[in-house]
Structures are given as C-alpha cells and as structure tokens.
Amino acid sequence: xxxxxxxxxxxxxxxxxxxxxxxxxxxxxxxxxxxxxxxxxxxxxxxxxxxxxxxxxxxxxxxxxxxxxxxxxxxxxxxxxxxxxxxxxxxxxxxxxxxxxxxxxxxxxxxxxxxxxxxxxxxxxxxxxxxxxxxxxxxxxxxxxxxxxxxxxxxxxxxxxxxxxxxxxxxxxxxxxxxxxxxxxxxxxxxxxxxxxxxxxxxxxxxxxxxxxxxxxxxxxxxxxxxxxxxxxxxxxxxxxxxxxxxxxxxxxxxxxxxxxxxxxxxxxxxxxxxxxxxxxxxxxxxxxxxxxxxxxxxxxxxxxxxxxxxxxxxxxxxxxxxxxxxxxxxxxxxxxxxxxxxx
Amino acid sequence: xxxxxxxxxxxxxxxxxxxxxxxxxxxxxxxxxxxxxxxxxxxxxxxxxxxxxxxxxxxxxxxxxxxxxxxxxxxxxxxxxxxxxxxxxxxxxxxxxxxxxxxxxxxxxxxxxxxxxxxxxxxxxxxxxxxxxxxxxxxxxxxxxxxxxxxxxxxxxxxxxxxxxxxxxxxxxxxxxxxxxxxxxxxxxxxxxxxxxxxxxxxxxxxxxxxxxxxxxxxxxxxxxxxxxxxxxxxxxxxxxxxxxxxxxxxxxxxxxxxxxxxxxxxxxxxxxxxxxxxxxxxxxxxxxxxxxxxxxxxxxxxxxxxxxxxxxxxxxxxxxxxxxxxxxxxxxxxxxxxxxxxxxxxxxxxxxxxxxxxxxxxxxxxxxxxxxxxxxxxxxxxxxxxxxxxxxxxxxxxxxxxxxxxxxxxxxxxxxxxxxxxxxxxxxxxxxxxxxxxxxxxxxxxxxxxxxxxxxxxxxxxxx
Numbered sequence: 001x002x003x004x005x006x007x008x009x010x011x012x013x014x015x016x017x018x019x020x021x022x023x024x025x026x027x028x029x030x031x032x033x034x035x036x037x038x039x040x041x042x043x044x045x046x047x048x049x050x051x052x053x054x055x056x057x058x059x060x061x062x063x064x065x066x067x068x069x070x071x072x073x074x075x076x077x078x079x080x081x082x083x084x085x086x087x088x089x090x091x092x093x094x095x096x097x098x099x100x101x102x103x104x105x106x107x108x109x110x111x112x113x114x115x116x117x118x119x120x121x122x123x124x125x126x127x128x129x130x131x132x133x134x135x136x137x138x139x140x141x142x143x144x145x146x147x148x149x150x151x152x153x154x155x156x157x158x159x160x161x162x163x164x165x166x167x168x169x170x171x172x173x174x175x176x177x178x179x180x181x182x183x184x185x186x187x188x189x190x191x192x193x194x195x196x197x198x199x200x201x202x203x204x205x206x207x208x209x210x211x212x213x214x215x216x217x218x219x220x221x222x223x224x225x226x227x228x229x230x231x232x233x234x235x236x237x238x239x240x241x242x243x244x245x246x247x248x249x250x251x252x253x254x255x256x257x258x259x260x261x262x263x264x265x266x267x268x269x270x271x272x273x274x275x276x277x278x279x280x281x282x283x284x285x286x287x288x289x290x291x292x293x294x295x296x297x298x299x300x301x302x303x304x305x306x307x308x309x310x311x312x313x314x315x316x317x318x319x320x321x322x323x324x325x326x327x328x329x330x331x332x333x334x335x336x337x338x339x340x341x342x343x344x
Numbered sequence: 345x346x347x348x349x350x351x352x353x354x355x356x357x358x359x360x361x362x363x364x365x366x367x368x369x370x371x372x373x374x375x376x377x378x379x380x381x382x383x384x385x386x387x388x389x390x391x392x393x394x395x396x397x398x399x400x401x402x403x404x405x406x407x408x409x410x411x412x413x414x415x416x417x418x419x420x421x422x423x424x425x426x427x428x429x430x431x432x433x434x435x436x437x438x439x440x441x442x443x444x445x446x447x448x449x450x451x452x453x454x455x456x457x458x459x460x461x462x463x464x465x466x467x468x469x470x471x472x473x474x475x476x477x478x479x480x481x482x483x484x485x486x487x488x489x490x491x492x493x494x495x496x497x498x499x500x501x502x503x504x505x506x507x508x509x510x511x512x513x514x515x516x517x518x519x520x521x522x523x524x525x526x527x528x529x530x531x532x533x534x535x536x537x538x539x540x541x542x543x544x545x546x547x548x549x550x551x552x553x554x555x556x557x558x559x560x561x562x563x564x565x566x567x568x569x570x571x572x573x574x575x576x577x578x579x580x581x582x583x584x585x586x587x588x589x590x591x592x593x594x595x596x597x598x599x600x601x602x603x604x605x606x607x608x609x610x611x612x613x614x615x616x617x618x619x620x621x622x623x624x625x626x627x628x629x630x631x632x633x634x635x636x637x638x639x640x641x642x643x644x645x646x647x648x649x650x651x652x653x654x655x656x657x658x659x660x661x662x663x664x665x666x667x668x669x670x671x672x673x674x675x676x677x678x679x680x681x682x683x684x685x686x687x688x689x690x691x692x693x694x695x696x697x698x699x700x701x702x703x704x705x706x707x708x709x710x711x712x713x714x715x716x717x718x719x720x721x722x723x724x725x726x727x728x729x730x731x732x733x734x735x736x737x738x739x740x741x742x743x744x745x746x747x748x749x750x751x752x753x754x755x756x757x758x759x760x761x762x763x764x765x766x767x768x769x770x771x772x773x774x775x776x777x778x779x780x781x782x783x784x785x786x787x788x789x790x791x792x793x794x795x796x797x798x799x800x801x802x803x804x805x806x807x808x809x
Contacts (some may be wrong), residue, residue: 074439331459
C-alpha cells in the first residue's frame with residue numbers, strides 16, 4: 001500500500017472519528033431546548049445544566065478530530081485542502097461561525113445567572129449544533145455527488161450549486177442521525193426525568209433517522225456516478241449500516257441503550273466508509289471532466305512529507321486514542337440532577 | 345472590492361484577535377499549574393483557592409483562544425488557496441502535527457481538569473493542568489515553525505512551481521524558529537504575570553482576600569521579572585537575526601532609508617516617513633549598529649539599497665513594506681517593552697519583602713499595566729507580518745499570488761463582516777465575564793460553614809449556588 005493510500009485512510013478515519021464523537025455532542029446540543037425542561041424556571045435551568053454536563057468534559061476534545069482532519073488534509077493533500085476550503089467557501093464560513101458560537105456558548109452559559117444571558121447561549125448551542133451538522137452533511141454529500149472543478153483544480157460552481165436536493169438530503173440525514181445519536185447518549189448518561197425524556201426522544205427520533213438514511217442510500221444510487229464509476233466496491237458495508245440503523249430501533253425499544261449507541265455508531269461509520277471507498281482514489285470528483293478530478297496522487301504532498309507525517313501519526317494517534325479513551329472512562333458515570341454534585 | 349485587500353484585512357483582524365487570547369493562555373496555564381503544584385506539595389488551602397480563582401479566568405480566556413483558532417486553520421484554504429497549494433507540502437505538516445501533538449492534549453486535559461476535581465487524585469489533577477500548559481506551549485512551537493518558513497524559508501526545493509519539503513529537521517531547526525519561540529513563550533509569561541499582578545493589585549487596593557492576592561502577586565512578580573528580561577534578551581537576538589535574514593524589515597522598522605555606518609537609532613521621528621526628510625527626531629548615535637552587531641560600528645543597509653538589491657535578485661517591483669506601520673509598531677513594542685521591564689523589576693523589588701505593602705498609586709499603576717503586554721504583543725506581530733510585505737513567503741511568493749483565484753471579493757467581504765461582527769460581540773461577552781470574575785475574587789469558600797470541597801466544586805467555572 002502506498003503512503004497516499006495510507007493517508008487517504010487516515011483522513012477517512014479522522015473524519016469518521018469526528019462524526020461519531022462530535023456527532024453525539026451535536027445531537028445533545030440540538031436536543032438541549034427540548035429535553036432541558038422542567039416545572040419551573042429553576043428546574044429547567046438545572047436540567048439544561050445536566051444535559052450540557054454530559055458533554056462538558058468531551059466536546060472540545062471531540063472537535064479536535066475535525067481540526068486534525070483539516071490539518072491532515074492540508075499536510076497530506078494540500079491541493080484537496082485548497083480546492084475544498086476555497087470552493088465550499090460559504091459552507092465553511094457558516095460552519096466556522098456555528099462552531100464558534102456553540103463552543104463559546106457551552107463555556108460561557110453558566111457563568112452568569114441572568115436568564116436572558118442563559119437563554120441567548122442556550123439558543124446558540126442549539127443553533128450552532130444544528131447548523132454545523134447540516135453543513136457537514138451538505139459538504140460531504142457534495143463530495144459524493146461531485147462538483148464542477150476546472151482544469152486548474154478550482155471549484156467553479158458557486159454557493160447555490162452546493163444546495164442541490166441530494167446534498168440537502170445529506171444534510172438532513174446528518175442532522176437526524178446526530179439527533180438520534182445524541183438522544184441515545186443522553187439516555188445513557190442521565191437519570192430521572194431527563195433520562196425518561198431522552199429515552200422517549202430516542203424512540204421518536206429513530207423513525208425519521210431511519211427513513212432519512214434509507215432515502216440517502218437510494219438517492220446515492222440515483223444521483224451519483226458511483227454505480228458506473230465505483231472506486232472500491234463497498235460490498236455489504238452500506239447495507240450493514242442500514243441494518244444497524246434498523247436494529248437501533250429494536251434496542252431503543254428494549255431499553256438497551258449501550259447497544260443502540262453501538263448501532264448509530266456503526267451507521268455513521270459505515271455510511272462514511274462507503275463514501276470514502278467509493279471515492280477512492282479520487283478525493284473530489286469533477287463533474288466537468290473526470291480527468292479534472294482531484295485524486296490522492298495529483299493532490300498529494302511529496303513522498304518525503306508523507307513519510308514524515310506517517311511517522312508522526314503512528315506515534316501520536318495511538319497515544320491520543322489512549323488518553324481520550326481514558327477520559328471517557330473517568331467520566332463514565334451518569335449525571336444526576338442534583339445541584340450539589342454538579343460541576344458548572 | 346479587491347479580494348486581496350479584503351483577505352489581508354480579514355487575516356489581520358482574525359489573527360490579531362486570536363492573539364489577544366493566546367499569550368495569556370500560554371503563560372497563565374503555567375502559572376496556574378505552578379499554583380496547583382504548590383497546593384499539592386504543601387496542602388495549603390490558599391494555593392487551592394488561588395488555583396481555582398485564576399483557573400476560572402484561564403478557562404474563560406482559553407475558550408476564546410480555541411474557537412478563534414479554528415478560523416485560523418481554515419482560512420488558509422478559504423482565502424489563500426494558491427498559497428496553500430504552493431506551500432502545502434511544507435506548511436501543512438506543522439499544522440497537522442500541532443493538532444496531533446498539542447490540540448488534543450490541551451483540549452482533552454482541560455476537560456479533565458475542569459470536571460475532574462473529585463474524580464482524580466490531587467496529584468493527577470495537577471498533572472492534567474500541566475499537560476494543558478505543555479500542550480498550549482507546544483502548539484505555539486509548531487505554529488511558529490510554520491510561520492518561520494514564511495519569514496525565512498529553509499529545507500525546501502521548488503518543484504513544478506510548488507515548494508517541496510526536502511529536510512524536515514532543517515524546518516524545525518530553522519534559526520528563525522529559535523529566536524521567535526523563546527520570545528513568544530516569554531511574552532506569554534509576561535502577559536500572564538501582569539494579568540495576575542494587575543488583578544491582584546485591584547484586590548490589594550481594596551484589602552480583599554489579602555493573603556490570596558499577596559501570594560499571587562508574589563508568584564507573578566517573580567515570573568514576570570524573569571520573563572520580561574528574557575523577552576528583552578531574545579528580542580535583541582531576534583533583531584540581530586533580522587540583519588542577516590530580513591534586512592528590509594529591520595530597515596523599515598528603523599525607517600532607515602540610506603545605508604549608514606555607524607547607524608543611529610531613532611527613538612522618535614516626526615516627519616515624512618516615506619522620505620528621508622525628518623522634521624524632528626531624537627536619535628541615539630551608533631545604537632542601531634550596536635543592536636545589529638554588538639559593536640558600535642557596522643554598516644546597516646538602508647531601504648533604497650535593499651530595494652535595488654531585491655530588484656536585481658527578484659526582478660522589478662516594489663519590495664518596500666509600509667514603512668510607517670512597521671516603524672511605529674516597532675516603537676510601540678519596544679517602548680511598551682521598556683515600560684514593562686521597569687515595572688517588572690520594580691514588582692520584583694516590591695515582593696522581596698514579605699508582602700506587597702505599598703502605596704495605592706503603585707497598585708493602581710499595576711492595574712493599568714495589565715493592558716500593556718497586549719499592546720506589545722499585537723505590535724510585535726504587526727511588525728513581523730507587515731514587515732514581510734510584499735512577500736507571503738519571503739523571496740518565494742508575493743501576497744497577491746497567494747489568494748484563492750475563484751473566490752470573489754463579495755464573498756470575502758461577507759466573511760470579513762461576519763467575523764468582525766461575531767468577534768466584536770464575543771469580545772464584549774468575554775470582557776464582561778473576565779471583569780465580573782476578576783472583581784468578584786475567590787468565593788468565600790471556607791468561612792460560611794459549608795463543606796469547602798463541595799462548595800468549591802459547585803462554584804467552579806460557573807454560578808455560585
């Protein structure tokens with residue numbers, strides 16, 4: 001296997017890791033206003049704090065997966081980085097603003113007791129999570145569908161081109177599956193009323209999520225070139241992803257939320273795996289002329305840089321997995337809605 | 345509108361803004377880690393109170409640094425696509441390594457630190473904040489390795505119109521890195537030390553929590569004095585390095601139009617900087633020669649000669665940066681630096697005794713001094729970056745060749761406006777919170793009969809229920 005392929009796989013893993021990890025904390029953010037309710041203002045506030053605390057120690061570390069994926073794309077495939085980030089300009093602009101508002105909101109929300117202050121940041125967490133998920137889905141669906149790229153590797157489609165029905169379906173599917181993923185996570189991490197509400201929400205969200213995933217798969221066969229120009233045949237991977245999505249409902253019904261979380265994780269991971277397998281060895285498909293497509297060979301860094309980066313990645317990725325995994329172990333307990341035990 | 349101007353303006357605004365928060369993160373992480381280490385070693389409550397109080401301010405500041413940092417990583421691709429294509433082989437690697445080595449470390453362990461007061465042993469908890477400090481400072485190293493390549497390209501060759509890395513070790517050992525990195529790290533410590541001294545002075549003035557703020561002031565004064573001396577020393581070596589590598593930047597910083605031997609250093613020049621005509625100027629004879637070579641004689645090349653040299657080397661064009669901005673940002677940096685040096689040493693003198701018992705005027709002075717490092721930090725970066733004009737990568741690529749060819753000015757303008765608005769709003773929220781928590785002082789945890797451990801955990805990073 002050449003190093004270009006190694007880096008393609010590593011970047012795929014980084015994005016998949018990001019979607020799985022930040023996926024549930026985006027989901028939790030989207031559910032904040034709906035599940036964070038109570039009899040009175042005080043109780044509502046307390047419940048919201050509980051919900052935020054389920055992702056409190058994790059969200060920033062999860063987001064670093066995106067930063068690393070971006071940095072790795074820059075390092076290993078600078079031409080892909082340049083074309084994608086300048087091409088999907090507005091999408092990334094809004095994604096950045098959404099991530100900024102959301103990150104600051106999580107940290108600032110509880111630092112002032114003024115109800116208006118908290119309401120503003122709660123809204124930021126909700127909107128920031130929703131918009132981020134939507135835009136990421138839109139961007140990745142466009143990668144699957146192909147975009148107009150000219151002979152100089154420049155994206156020439158403009159903003160509206162990105163908002164085609166297929167990409168929007170990709171965005172909606174991402175929102176739906178993240179919301180489900182988040183609801184299941186909350187069911188595992190909370191107690192009492194919030195837990196009950198989260199469990200109910202997981203069941204309700206499962207239906208649209210499954211419909212969206214199935215529709216996206218069908219639409220992928222219809223509106224992309226993947227059937228005729230397969231990169232690597234993904235085999236049963238996409239179907240397994242769908243089966244996991246269905247099984248998720250079974251486990252939610254049976255209150256087996258650990259298993260249900262495993263299923264949404266598989267659905268997310270396998271959907272993206274399918275995407276990357278079908279792309280390979282392309283990274284951005286040109287709809288103008290397949291010869292203009294960016295691939296892991298014409299968009300890559302030099303063999304020397306790839307070799308250096310491979311060594312660095314082999315040392316640090318296992319370390320990161322180890323210590324980040326350890327934090328999930330440290331904070332594995334459910335979070336109770338008791339003001340005395342909450343960290344703000 | 346011209347996308348080049350807009351993209352440059354956006355880079356300037358977002359970078360300067362980002363760098364409001366970074367130096368404090370770099371320095372305060374170390375100071376908080378030291379305080380917690382003292383707590384672990386001595387078991388004294390005062391150090392725990394200090395750790396929590398300064399830690400809370402650290403967290404507020406850290407969040408701003410993190411979210412504005414994401415913009416930095418993405419905007420190279422968004423606004424500077426051709427630059428990214430040109431240097432990606434070299435420039436991308438340090439950014440990716442920064443994420444792998446540093447971002448994960450600081451983000452993950454800050455989460456552990458904030459939420460882990462009860463879940464971890466005392467020692468392990470202190471290790472967490474040390475890892476945050478190490479992560480932050482390593483991140484500065486890698487970003488400076490990337491920036492140093494733009495100032496002084498090394499370890500590369502040009503292949504098919506792209507810069508290609510040939511020597512990774514040379515990239516890391518770039519001499520530019522090793523004059524910039526110590527300067528940045530020590531500036532971070534100075535920023536944090538004056539931050540701690542300023543806020544401590546505010547409370548000492550009001551005789552609140554005297555023990556906590558006396559100790560804080562002491563620690564900060566010692567660190568501040570050492571760091572400010574280091575800033576000056578490695579600032580000096582940085583200037584000398586400029587003589588060899590970016591003489592145009594130095595000549596612009598001095599508005600030295602004609603080559604001179606010996607060269608004098610102007611403290612202030614009033615007049616037309618764009619010409620040699622000076623209306624009024626205070627000069628110290630021979631000082632520029634001395635700063636450049638450590639001896640009182642020595643030729644320092646002027647702007648006109650350098651322009652002629654560069655035209656020969658790189659072809660016709662204007663190689664002179666905006667002299668007035670470079671000149672004045674250099675002066676602001678040095679001027680403020682000298683003030684800080686004086687104050688830093690004075691602060692050390694104050695704490696040589698047992699406590700900081702001093703006049704209210706002095707304390708007020710230290711409150712005001714809190715803002716000075718920010719001025720010097722921004723001015724220093726303005727000189728560094730604007731002094732590189734017209735190059736985006738010195739000698740290899742000009743700024744106008746680096747932008748995204750297919751992104752229209754209207755889009756860049758949209759993003760410029762959006763970021764400016766969002767950043768302005770966040771600045772208001774950030775300053776409001778910092779002032780609120782700085783003024784409130786540490787919660788009176790131990791006098792009110794509550795279980796101190798319980799109370800302090802609840803109040804940490806948030807409301808005091």
